[in-house]
Amino acid sequence: MIKATLAALGYKLSHVSELQQVSLGNFANLVEAYEQRINESATPASQLPINKLRPKLLARLLGTSPSEAYFIIQALHQCKDLNGDICEFGVAQGETSALIANEIAHTTKKKLHLFDSFEGLPKPTEKDQLINDIYALGSMDAYAGKMACSEDMVRSRMQAISFPLNRHVIHKGFIELSIENDKNLPDAVCFAYVDFDFYEPIKLALQYLHKLMPLGAIIIVDDYNFFSTGAKTAVDEFLEEKNSIEAFYSLLIPDVRYGYFAVLTKIS
Numbered sequence: 001m002i003k004a005t006l007a008a009l010g011y012k013l014s015h016v017s018e019l020q021q022v023s024l025g026n027f028a029n030l031v032e033a034y035e036q037r038i039n040e041s042a043t044p045a046s047q048l049p050i051n052k053l054r055p056k057l058l059a060r061l062l063g064t065s066p067s068e069a070y071f072i073i074q075a076l077h078q079c080k081d082l083n084g085d086i087c088e089f090g091v092a093q094g095e096t097s098a099l100i101a102n103e104i105a106h107t108t109k110k111k112l113h114l115f116d117s118f119e120g121l122p123k124p125t126e127k128d129q130l131i132n133d134i135y136a137l138g139s140m141d142a143y144a145g146k147m148a149c150s151e152d153m154v155r156s157r158m159q160a161i162s163f164p165l166n167r168h169v170i171h172k173g174f175i176e177l178s179i180e181n182d183k184n185l186p187d188a189v190c191f192a193y194v195d196f197d198f199y200e201p202i203k204l205a206l207q208y209l210h211k212l213m214p215l216g217a218i219i220i221v222d223d224y225n226f227f228s229t230g231a232k233t234a235v236d237e238f239l240e241e242k243n244s245i246e247a248f249y250s251l252l253i254p255d256v257r258y259g260y261f262a263v264l265t266k267i268s
């Protein structure tokens with residue numbers, strides 16, 4: 001009964017051994033020291049402000065590692081004075097959305113646009129070959145429909161951190177349709193986290209963002225060379241198209257110990 005109720009909400013009951021328990025106090029201590037290190041080498045524009053809620057939200061992340069999250073956090077602060085809103089493409093249960101919302105809550109008046117079908121992953125295409133069988137399902141096709149979460153979970157995450165209702169928009173639906181039909185799309189975007197996993201929606205999100213991003217805007221694409229080949233192919237193709245005549249974007253692929261993701265900065 002408890003298991004079924006939790007499963008309906010997208011959670012799983014599992015036994016936590018003593019070894020798996022992490023003290024939030026210890027984690028918060030590590031966060032403080034890590035931030036000190038980051039700030040020692042950061043430019044004034046990308047210095048991280050202290051944020052009391054941040055360690056808790058970092059500890060709750062599911063698909064995004066804390067080390068990748070710091071690239072997101074730094075990018076958000078670096079882009080805070082640029083024109084445009086913030087977007088997340090592929091939201092799931094909204095843990096990374098809460099982390100992003102918390103960073104921008106008091107430093108900007110920007111809106112957070114959250115795009116998700118809430119129906120899980122779509123059917124993969126031939127550009128999505130399985131690299132890492134993360135759920136041990138045996139094939140890429142078996143991932144269609146996986147990772148579905150409810151929109152209410154995202155709303156309650158926003159509520160839990162008191163992020164104002166008028167500062168976020170949930171764009172429910174497949175991105176292919178949302179970017180055509182939604183009435184509340186952003187006019188400009190200064191930072192986007194693209195976490196759709198598969199080739200087609202990622203490529204589409206990148207093309208959509210290209211028209212909306214000012215100079216200096218940043219896109220972080222998750223799962224570059226991880227899980228499906230789709231994310232890397234979409235990024236590589238996008239950059240080849242956009243950078244062929246004039247270099248529109250710089251690309252950073254951090255060491256894999258930070259995670260598997262690509263950082264694109266608009267440079268012209």
Ligand SMILES: C[S@@+](CC[C@H](N)C(=O)[O-])C[C@H]1O[C@@H](n2cnc3c(N)ncnc32)[C@H](O)[C@@H]1O
Pocket residue numbers: 062063064089090091092093094095096097115116117118119120121122147148149173174175176195196197198201
């Ligand atoms: C990996 S999860 C996102 C995880 C989230 N960013 C986080 O850090 O917790 C991928 C999400 O993308 C959504 N998604 C995938 N393809 C989509 C599409 N074509 N349109 C809308 N949503 C899509 C899925 O529903 C799923 O919730």
